[in-house]
Amino acid sequence: MINITFPDGSVKSFEKGVTGYQIAESISPRLASEVLAMTVKTADDDTAGKGSLYDLDRPINEDCAVTFHKWGDDEAKHVFWHSTSHLMAQALEALYPGVKFGIGPAIENGFYYDVDLQGRQITEADLKAIEDKMMEFARTKEAFVRKEVSKDDALKAFAEKGDEYKLELIGELEDGHISFYTNGGFTDLCRGPHLRDTSVIKAVKLTSIAGAYWRGDQNRQQLTRIYGISFPKKSMLDEYLALMEEAKKRDHRKIGKEMELFTFSSKVGMGLPLWLPKGADLRSRLEEFLKKIQKSYGYLPVITPHIGNKELYVTSGHYAKYGKDSFQPIHTPQEGEEYLLKPMNCPHHCEIYRSKPRSYKDLPLRFAEFGTVYRYEQSGELHGLTRVRCFTQDDAHLFVRPDQLKEEFEKVIDIILYVFKTLNFKEYTAQISLRDPKNPSKYIGSDENWAKAESAIIEASKEKGLPTVVELGEAAFYGPKLDFMVKDAIGRKWQLGTIQVDYNLPERFGLEYVGADGQKHRPVMIHRAPFGSLERFVAVLLEHTAGKLPLWLTPDQVNIVPVSEKFADYAKKVCSLMNNSDIRASIDDRNETLGKRIRESELKRIPFLVIVGEKEEAEELVSVRRQGGKDEGSMSVEDFITLVSNEVKAQLA
Numbered sequence: 001m002i003n004i005t006f007p008d009g010s011v012k013s014f015e016k017g018v019t020g021y022q023i024a025e026s027i028s029p030r031l032a033s034e035v036l037a038m039t040v041k042t043a044d045d046d047t048a049g050k051g052s053l054y055d056l057d058r059p060i061n062e063d064c065a066v067t068f069h070k071w072g073d074d075e076a077k078h079v080f081w082h083s084t085s086h087l088m089a090q091a092l093e094a095l096y097p098g099v100k101f102g103i104g105p106a107i108e109n110g111f112y113y114d115v116d117l118q119g120r121q122i123t124e125a126d127l128k129a130i131e132d133k134m135m136e137f138a139r140t141k142e143a144f145v146r147k148e149v150s151k152d153d154a155l156k157a158f159a160e161k162g163d164e165y166k167l168e169l170i171g172e173l174e175d176g177h178i179s180f181y182t183n184g185g186f187t188d189l190c191r192g193p194h195l196r197d198t199s200v201i202k203a204v205k206l207t208s209i210a211g212a213y214w215r216g217d218q219n220r221q222q223l224t225r226i227y228g229i230s231f232p233k234k235s236m237l238d239e240y241l242a243l244m245e246e247a248k249k250r251d252h253r254k255i256g257k258e259m260e261l262f263t264f265s266s267k268v269g270m271g272l273p274l275w276l277p278k279g280a281d282l283r284s285r286l287e288e289f290l291k292k293i294q295k296s297y298g299y300l301p302v303i304t305p306h307i308g309n310k311e312l313y314v315t316s317g318h319y320a321k322y323g324k325d326s327f328q329p330i331h332t333p334q335e336g337e338e339y340l341l342k343p344m345n346c347p348h349h350c351e352i353y354r355s356k357p358r359s360y361k362d363l364p365l366r367f368a369e370f371g372t373v374y375r376y377e378q379s380g381e382l383h384g385l386t387r388v389r390c391f392t393q394d395d396a397h398l399f400v401r402p403d404q405l406k407e408e409f410e411k412v413i414d415i416i417l418y419v420f421k422t423l424n425f426k427e428y429t430a431q432i433s434l435r436d437p438k439n440p441s442k443y444i445g446s447d448e449n450w451a452k453a454e455s456a457i458i459e460a461s462k463e464k465g466l467p468t469v470v471e472l473g474e475a476a477f478y479g480p481k482l483d484f485m486v487k488d489a490i491g492r493k494w495q496l497g498t499i500q501v502d503y504n505l506p507e508r509f510g511l512e513y514v515g516a517d518g519q520k521h522r523p524v525m526i527h528r529a530p531f532g533s534l535e536r537f538v539a540v541l542l543e544h545t546a547g548k549l550p551l552w553l554t555p556d557q558v559n560i561v562p563v564s565e566k567f568a569d570y571a572k573k574v575c576s577l578m579n580n581s582d583i584r585a586s587i588d589d590r591n592e593t594l595g596k597r598i599r600e601s602e603l604k605r606i607p608f609l610v611i612v613g614e615k616e617e618a619e620e621l622v623s624v625r626r627q628g629g630k631d632e633g634s635m636s637v638e639d640f641i642t643l644v645s646n647e648v649k650a651q652l653a
């Protein structure tokens, strides 16, 4: 008999060789019908506590802890989508004989498979036939059957099939760790796990086709990547497609254009955003907002150049790690110096720390900079403002004594929470990334310091009441960190805001302070960026709000529309009164119908529409409508100014 421990701590005995499915059935038939995957954690588990995903039909031969996953869990979706990629491969093999397969993983939303169609082209029009074939196979309830194979047998099988991609992959695997999975007539090299059978896949949508180089190498074969998503219920697919439709409407690239915030020019270069006047204005408002709160927390502004000597990044270690994949050094004409476009601000800030001797009384030192950095991304990876080659971080580096870590961490959390609150991100979780305790040699810094930093993060998060998840083994080699994930208005998750402890750079740059004991000590560094970058943050904000930005932030607050030319002078007078009170108002006196101008005001997402005509001019009033149509009636200009100013104040409180 073996003992199985469940998430609630209860333990039950089963025959050796029992499967997850049998265990689920013994608990309840309902659980068995809903469970899609399971995590198994054995005593010698080497996954930093994460456990391993198992096939539900794989025998369990030793004591372990078991967690069952239903559709709501990421683990279940992962297995479900990965299994669907095998189902798609099976359909492709039936429809395109001789097709060869690269890799077919699950991704955040769905799956893809990279395939070599042997010179055949497919278009979106072909996807329906593939979907139909997949559903035909799904309905036959074919089991996903796992088989362990020796490396020789694996090579033989794919040599016979003539699939050089799989042969290359098998060549890199260790004998004794190779398995095949078969569904119907299709067999794939795969580690698994998979669903029990195909019948739970009730709805499939193939979403797009793209080109992808084999192993991401542009010098190798170009394959066809087919993306898709699948669900255990048809209604879930319908909901997903509706969400995608809504996401399309909220696409920040589309909204950015409508609101005239930013643009791109292939002549300037790919992935290099150009901020238009209204966008630049919005950006500086975000900067001012953050500068104000940072000032109250004792941050000191610094400014550093956009390039730095290569040696700076050799010292920091960035050159060894990222140099090859970055923009290449700029050479000076005569002296043969080498400079790099700044990929991060930290090394510069370390040199500012080093510019004079520091004492324990000087700490914490908090250097803040809206620092623009440049990182090379492949052109195919670029996307609007979320994947760019040049962006501005709302960066700061805190140099603290080890005993100040927790307090400083709490203060950074406070700033991040203030940002979320003011910008209406109501749902978020914080991920605490810690060391893998079984692998201490992977990390730099003493055990004592790590223990201190980790407990500082955990305690600070607890005291601030953050909803947290702890991930063991996810810390960087140089320190633990805290990342904030926000949920937007349509339920998508975005990573915003990060706080990272660093023992490495102070070491590499030889940073010191003189302690109360008169001895030299090493400060700890904290990197933090509440927005992440202004580019990414603006993109997320536009998608979250569908462009209906908070009043304090939005580029145009008030649109004044005179009903006819006759009232242009009164409109001007009203506008200048508002502008003098720091309200961003402008007049739309174009020679267009009133109806058209009102509709366009909506499209530009201007929060207030002010209409002025005969009655308004005669009584020195304005007629006010909110975006979305709510009528506020007529009021004096002063009352309107007070209304707007109070709303702005309340939002920033």
Ligand SMILES: [Zn+2]
Binding pocket: 082, 083, 086, 181, 188, 189, 190, 191, 192, 194
């Ligand atoms: Zn697989």
Ligand SMILES: [Zn+2]
Binding pocket: 344, 345, 346, 397, 527, 528
């Ligand atoms: Zn940094």
